[in-house]
Amino acid sequence: MQSKNLRALLNAPGIIRAPGAYDAWSAKCIAEAGFPAVYMTGYGVAASLLGRPDIGFASMTEMVAVARNMAVAVDVPVIADADNGYGGIHNVMRTICEYEAAGVAAAQLEDQVLPKRCGHMEGKELITKAEMVAKVRAAVAARKNPDFVIIARTDARAVGGFDEALDRVEAYVEAGADVIFFEAPQSVEEMRGVATRVKKPLLANMVEKGKTPVLTGKELEALGYKIVIYPVTALYAASKALRTTLKDLRSYDSPIPLLPQMLTFPEFNEAIGLDSYRSLEKSFAE
Numbered sequence: 001m002q003s004k005n006l007r008a009l010l011n012a013p014g015i016i017r018a019p020g021a022y023d024a025w026s027a028k029c030i031a032e033a034g035f036p037a038v039y040m041t042g043y044g045v046a047a048s049l050l051g052r053p054d055i056g057f058a059s060m061t062e063m064v065a066v067a068r069n070m071a072v073a074v075d076v077p078v079i080a081d082a083d084n085g086y087g088g089i090h091n092v093m094r095t096i097c098e099y100e101a102a103g104v105a106a107a108q109l110e111d112q113v114l115p116k117r118c119g120h121m122e123g124k125e126l127i128t129k130a131e132m133v134a135k136v137r138a139a140v141a142a143r144k145n146p147d148f149v150i151i152a153r154t155d156a157r158a159v160g161g162f163d164e165a166l167d168r169v170e171a172y173v174e175a176g177a178d179v180i181f182f183e184a185p186q187s188v189e190e191m192r193g194v195a196t197r198v199k200k201p202l203l204a205n206m207v208e209k210g211k212t213p214v215l216t217g218k219e220l221e222a223l224g225y226k227i228v229i230y231p232v233t234a235l236y237a238a239s240k241a242l243r244t245t246l247k248d249l250r251s252y253d254s255p256i257p258l259l260p261q262m263l264t265f266p267e268f269n270e271a272i273g274l275d276s277y278r279s280l281e282k283s284f285a286e
Contacts, residue, residue, distance in 0.1 A: 019230045191220075
């Protein structure tokens with residue numbers, strides 16, 4: 001159902017805004033804020049689940065477990081980071097099957113080698129274009145539901161330059177990718193150039209203080225982009241609030257002075273939906 005909903009969004013007018021979630025609760029908050037989709041950020045999952053950077057620590061099974069929890073927690077489509085498919089062709093096919101079974105709407109595959117890097121980090125290395133084309137073809141063949149969306153990402157801009165990256169994404173389109181993720185264009189002119197050349201829905205990645213200019217959703221739509229993700233906005237905001245609160249708690253030696261910047265016990269219980277679960281319990285007991 002999520003995949004069908006994402007396909008409907010892709011076919012409808014307007015850009016799809018998808019903030020990044022790093023666990024089921026952050027995904028739920030994004031959906032409740034009124035966004036039409038959630039982006040499962042591998043960068044955020046690595047930090048939240050393992051307390052480690054996004055350099056290949058998270059395994060496929062760990063990522064699938066988080067994806068499944070998100071898909072259960074929200075009614076909007078989840079676009080899930082699947083890194084580089086966690087290996088070769090057979091690994092990619094298994095990854096797509098597992099992500100699809102987890103209930104997410106889309107899986108994003110990238111053309112980096114292991115260990116991978118976050119798209120705005122230095123030191124990335126790529127597999128060959130032919131290897132990635134084969135991975136995209138394998139991903140398309142592996143999905144059971146034709147509505148499941150395959151997103152192909154290239155990190156070639158930082159490694160081989162703009163023209164090589166364009167050449168790669170055009171090959172990924174030919175291989176059957178549904179959406180193209182041209183990672184880290186370095187100017188608005190480059191972003192416009194991608195939109196002019198690529199005849200598939202485009203995903204823009206807005207990373208605060210990253211390599212790509214941060215534009216509004218309306219500006220990206222005007223350039224020709226269909227999806228915009230904000231992978232780290234919620235993670236960075238929550239991390240700053242958490243650090244500040246804990247520092248203040250240690251200083252004040254009491255949580256009472258911090259109440260104005262916190263949800264209260266009743267407010268959080270309401271936000272998490274406790275009353276609906278209590279009502280469900282009572283309906284079975286009557």
